[in-house]
Amino acid sequence: MKKDSFYVTTPIYYVNDKPHIGHAYTTMLADMLARAHRLLGHDTWFLTGTDEHGQKVQEAANARGIPAQEHVDEVVVRFQELWERLEITHDDFIRTTEPRHTRVVQEILQDLYDRDEIYQAEYDGLYDVRSETFITEKDLPEGCSLDNLPDWVKPIRETNYFFRMSKYQDWLIRYIEENPGFIQPDFRRNETLGFLRKPLGDLCISRPKARLSWGIELPFDAEYVTYVWFDALVNYISGVGYRHNDEQFARRWPCQVHLIGKDILTTHTVYWPTMLKAMGVEQPKCIFAHGWWLSGRDKMSKSTGNVVNPLDYAERFGVDALRYFLMSEMSLGQDATFTEEVFVKRYNSDLANDLGNLTSRVLKMVHTHCDASVPDPSSAVLEEPAAASLWAVVTDAVNGMETHIAAMRPDLGLHAVMTAVREANKYIGVRAPWKQAKEDDKQPLYDTLYVALEVLRVCAALLYPVMPGKMKALRHQIGAGEGDPRVDQLRAFGVLESGTPLLEGEGLFPRALIEKKKEAPAPKVEKKAEPKAANVVEISEITFDDFGKLALRTARVVAAEKVEGADKLLKLQLDVGGEARQIVAGIAQHYTPEAVAGKTIVIVSNLKPAVIRGVQSNGMLLAASKGKRLVLVTTDGEIDSGARVG
Numbered sequence: 001m002k003k004d005s006f007y008v009t010t011p012i013y014y015v016n017d018k019p020h021i022g023h024a025y026t027t028m029l030a031d032m033l034a035r036a037h038r039l040l041g042h043d044t045w046f047l048t049g050t051d052e053h054g055q056k057v058q059e060a061a062n063a064r065g066i067p068a069q070e071h072v073d074e075v076v077v078r079f080q081e082l083w084e085r086l087e088i089t090h091d092d093f094i095r096t097t098e099p100r101h102t103r104v105v106q107e108i109l110q111d112l113y114d115r116d117e118i119y120q121a122e123y124d125g126l127y128d129v130r131s132e133t134f135i136t137e138k139d140l141p142e143g144c145s146l147d148n149l150p151d152w153v154k155p156i157r158e159t160n161y162f163f164r165m166s167k168y169q170d171w172l173i174r175y176i177e178e179n180p181g182f183i184q185p186d187f188r189r190n191e192t193l194g195f196l197r198k199p200l201g202d203l204c205i206s207r208p209k210a211r212l213s214w215g216i217e218l219p220f221d222a223e224y225v226t227y228v229w230f231d232a233l234v235n236y237i238s239g240v241g242y243r244h245n246d247e248q249f250a251r252r253w254p255c256q257v258h259l260i261g262k263d264i265l266t267t268h269t270v271y272w273p274t275m276l277k278a279m280g281v282e283q284p285k286c287i288f289a290h291g292w293w294l295s296g297r298d299k300m301s302k303s304t305g306n307v308v309n310p311l312d313y314a315e316r317f318g319v320d321a322l323r324y325f326l327m328s329e330m331s332l333g334q335d336a337t338f339t340e341e342v343f344v345k346r347y348n349s350d351l352a353n354d355l356g357n358l359t360s361r362v363l364k365m366v367h368t369h370c371d372a373s374v375p376d377p378s379s380a381v382l383e384e385p386a387a388a389s390l391w392a393v394v395t396d397a398v399n400g401m402e403t404h405i406a407a408m409r410p411d412l413g414l415h416a417v418m419t420a421v422r423e424a425n426k427y428i429g430v431r432a433p434w435k436q437a438k439e440d441d442k443q444p445l446y447d448t449l450y451v452a453l454e455v456l457r458v459c460a461a462l463l464y465p466v467m468p469g470k471m472k473a474l475r476h477q478i479g480a481g482e483g484d485p486r487v488d489q490l491r492a493f494g495v496l497e498s499g500t501p502l503l504e505g506e507g508l509f510p511r512a513l514i515e516k517k518k519e520a521p522a523p524k525v526e527k528k529a530e531p532k533a534a535n536v537v538e539i540s541e542i543t544f545d546d547f548g549k550l551a552l553r554t555a556r557v558v559a560a561e562k563v564e565g566a567d568k569l570l571k572l573q574l575d576v577g578g579e580a581r582q583i584v585a586g587i588a589q590h591y592t593p594e595a596v597a598g599k600t601i602v603i604v605s606n607l608k609p610a611v612i613r614g615v616q617s618n619g620m621l622l623a624a625s626k627g628k629r630l631v632l633v634t635t636d637g638e639i640d641s642g643a644r645v646g
């Protein structure tokens with residue numbers, strides 16, 4: 001490794017997918033590592049991007065009746081905007097449709113072809129049209145056979161190009177065995193070795209254009225495009241100058257860590273290393289596969305509609321809280337659960353209670369008793385036993401963060417920081433500065449508050465890569481200045497200068513409430529796609545009694561206003577037959593407050609009350625929606641509010 005160089009990558013995401021919490025997670029993890037290495041003064045490079053070729057993209061573009069390039073140019077923005085919103089600090093964003101990438105792929109293909117690493121052969125076998133992969137008989141679902149194929153599997157006989165992957169099998173096994181850090185965690189390494197126990201075939205790397213044209217053309221046969229994975233994996237080197245900028249490539253490669261999800265282990269630990277070996281390029285230092293975010297116990301998937309949208313959480317709790325949750329809740333390598341309940345619990349206990357309380361009580365006292373500036377401690381302040389033992393825990397947190405990040409366990413690093421925060425809260429409890437404030441001699445009070453401010457300084461620095469926004473604010477509030485924290489000051493006591501004025505600031509982490517019933521997986525989930533061709537949506541029948549449980553009433557909208565911080569919500573004040581009610585409705589993108597005021601609408605008046613974005617909602621209004629259009633259900637003529645509907 002070049003000294004102090006750190007190059008980290010994320011998978012490049014399929015551009016046809018709407019970015020979800022899984023994509024956001026890998027990218028935030030890479031961002032946290034990149035930020036930490038930058039603070040350490042390392043020559044850091046963080047690459048992410050999008051995978052833009054393939055069947056699904058082509059189909060989506062066809063369905064819209066526009067060229068594939070136009071389609072990807074539009075949808076890539078979703079990812080780019082999300083990364084901006086989530087404060088991702090990638091140094092480069094690579095798209096596989098960019099010439100800087102496609103020409104490198106073509107050069108590699110030509111070179112491998114010229115050296116007989118790629119050959120043409122007849123493929124006679126099975127093709128899974130759903131996943132766009134060649135499969136063998138053993139991959140067929142139970143009950144199926146060559147004589148009884150499922151609809152989506154087609155027998156196929158076509159000429160294709162193959163990469164001589166099989167010849168690297170023995171080399172790869174040896175390489176993995178000799179380099180234990182190459183595939184991490186260990187159980188993923190064993191999984192790859194297990195996979196390599198079976199004979200490894202050659203890799204089909206082409207698709208006839210007749211079947212798929214949206215891809216990079218083979219330079220030696222214009223009738224074919226290359227297989228998406230042979231294209232996508234190359235981004236990790238085309239993005240840092242391979243074949244075109246030797247200086248940049250020498251500076252960045254080999255990559256320190258390719259972060260991936262466990263779903264793409266084989267492509268990264270078998271295809272990619274053998275491709276690099278054939279190209280004569282050094283291997284990456286580490287391929288790290290993390291687990292999956294599950295919704296409760298279930299896999300998140302579009303079809304079950306339980307996919308968490310990171311923006312919902314970022315809007316409701318702030319980007320930093322989302323980043324903190326993701327980094328502290330997943331033990332890297334294992335699966336983890338993402339539900340609103342788990343999120344709010346972690347947020348309240350670590351951020352609102354422990355860190356938020358410590359900060360607010362210390363700052364309040366410094367403002368009240370020390371003229372809003374850093375107090376002057378006595379010279380022997382750290383000799384006092386409570387302060388000494390607290391500082392030892394803080395130093396443990398610094399050491400812990402360092403070792404746990406190196407071992408890819410940011411969750412443990414963050415837990416060590418929270419232990420220090422809790423210890424500081426205990427210290428405040430023991431020293432009781434509110435009592436010290438009543439004494440004539442104010443030095444013990446100043447000592448207590450100075451120690452607490454120093455603890456906050458170190459914790460803010462340790463949490464900085466995870467919560468850059470809030471920790472910048474905190475550093476401001478404790479008089480630690482504008483710039484980034486200095487790593488060389490993490491173990492030093494006495495860095496804050498007495499007399500430095502503290503800046504006013506808002507509470508960092510207000511307490512959060514759960515909005516939905518406990519069993520609900522997330523505050524908002526992506527709606528299932530509407531059935532495309534059908535005009536009528538089939539629903540199961542209910543009895544008259546079922547219907548009778550709904551108390552539908554007319555209501556007059558007396559006043560309406562936007563809910564702060566929520567683009568989609570309006571808060572409505574209603575008159576329901578003389579009774580005043582407040583409801584929150586997701587109609588702000590369709591109605592202005594002025595447009596809805598004065599209308600007579602229909603509400604479900606016996607819906608259990610809920611708190612939405614911290615606002616009480618007593619009931620739900622009815623609206624008709626189709627596609628992007630939404631209109632309120634109103635009455636045909638004048639009728640008093642509170643009238644029964646049904």
Ligand code: MSP
Pocket residue numbers: 010011012013014015017021022023025026051232233234235259260261262263264291292293294300
């Ligand atoms: N385009 C390929 C990758 C090519 S890399 C050379 C691809 N794209 S993807 O859009 O499907 O993204 C896959 C990645 O998204 C996973 O490897 C993982 O990093 C992340 N996640 C997607 N869903 C996830 C969860 N539910 N949980 C955690 N991360 C997951 O595969």
